[in-house]
Amino acid sequence: MARRLKDPADWKTDILHCLEEVKRLAGAHSEARMNRRPEEGTWSAAECIRHLNLTAALMAPKLEAAIRKAKERGLEGEPPFSTGWLGSWFLDGSGPGARPLPVPGRYRPEGSRDDAPSSSLDVARTVAEFDELQQRWLDLIEEGRGLQLDAVRAPSPVIPILRLNVATWIEGMPGHQMRHLKQMRRALGDSGEGEG
Structure with a gap:
């Protein structure tokens, strides 16, 4: 059974929301706090x-090629x-509220398997790359725009x-990003008000 997708304007809104929230979280917390793992085995x-x-x-070049083909x-x-x-299965499994699944190695942050209490990422650089x-x-x-985006794979x-x-x-x-924004807020203990 077909599932109707959101309008592209909503995709843009969702992407911009995720960007704003990542910037807010990074701006509200210290680099040390952003790199602290809440417990062993978590990010x-x-x-x-x-x-x-x-x-x-990794995904963007695949989509760029598909859009060229379209x-x-x-x-x-x-x-x-x-x-x-x-x-539908993919969207339900990767969005907010989905059960955590094992992450393929190519999608794993470097050093995320070690048992150190903190990661050592340059937060400003990581956020700039996200932007x-x-x-x-x-x-x-x-x-x-103007292409039948559900007709090309x-x-x-x-x-x-x-x-x-x-x-x-x-x-x-953006659904996947919203899922990890929830994970970030949990890792930071952030209710939306920063470190205070």
Whole structure:
């Protein structure tokens, strides 16, 4: 059964919300706090951002190629877009409220498997990279304007046989980010008011 996806304007709103929240959290907490792991085997807030950077950076070229292909094939179209059962399963499993799943190695922040109480990421650099990647995703949405984004597929960079339509991948990114924003807030003990 097909599932109707959000409008591209909502994708943009969600991406900008995630960007604002990452900047707020990074601005409200010290570098040491952003790198502190709440307990052994968990990620720090900075590692959550790094994970989001890795996923976005690996996926963006796949979507750029798929959008080029859609343009070459003349696949014109407008929202609403939809996804099938596999895309629905993916969105439900990667968004906020989904059960944690094992993270493939290519998406794991460097050093995240060690048992140190803190990570050692440069938070300003990690947030700047997040900002750049969010802009890249906003550019992808613009590049896809006027194209039938649910008629062209792109493979996962980690599991190439997992091929979803471009609209599903784009909708999934901010949902995945919102999931990890919740994880970041838990790691920081942040209720939305910073360290005070």
